[in-house]
Amino acid sequence: MKKYILLLLVSFIMLPISAQQMKLGYFSYDAVLKATPDYISAKSSIENLKKQYDAEIQIAQKDFNDKYENFIENQSGMAEAIREKRQSELQSILERNMAFKQESDRLLAKAEEEAMAPLRAKLDNAIKALGSEKDFIAILNTDNNAVPYINPIIGEDVTDILIDKIR
Numbered sequence: 001m002k003k004y005i006l007l008l009l010v011s012f013i014m015l016p017i018s019a020q021q022m023k024l025g026y027f028s029y030d031a032v033l034k035a036t037p038d039y040i041s042a043k044s045s046i047e048n049l050k051k052q053y054d055a056e057i058q059i060a061q062k063d064f065n066d067k068y069e070n071f072i073e074n075q076s077g078m079a080e081a082i083r084e085k086r087q088s089e090l091q092s093i094l095e096r097n098m099a100f101k102q103e104s105d106r107l108l109a110k111a112e113e114e115a116m117a118p119l120r121a122k123l124d125n126a127i128k129a130l131g132s133e134k135d136f137i138a139i140l141n142t143d144n145n146a147v148p149y150i151n152p153i154i155g156e157d158v159t160d161i162l163i164d165k166i167r
Helices: 002-014 029-034 037-077 080-134 159-166
Strands: 024-027 138-141 155-157
Touching: 024 029, 024 080, 029 080, 029 159, 037 080, 080 138, 080 159
Parallel strands: 024 138, 024 155
Antiparallel strands: none
């Protein structure tokens, strides 16, 4: 998809239009997003939630370890049925702990997505407004080296403008 967009942009550049009529904006999406005060508070709340999940996982792991050590110490004196019952209990605890870890990872990812959605929407609106204001034919995201070079005659770095717009 990115290759097709880049191909489309290159074809626009190849059109016999003067450089004065054709302007591109470019910026770092991550830099602009991370410069917002809302980003810092959203990341902080996600980090607090992660700490809560990590603490609960540690408690569950400690509980499992204690029960496992107790089982190992006492298994030789247990009747076969009791030993099998305890092994089954340990297996069940281990599976629940693993399921909780997976669920906490999923919930953290969802919470981060929900926390970032309004920030991304705000930034997307600022990009559209800036594009209209400055008559850009496109505003490119330069993150991940997606656009390694833009001719300064037709390109303008709008990172700082966008940071000011969304603050």
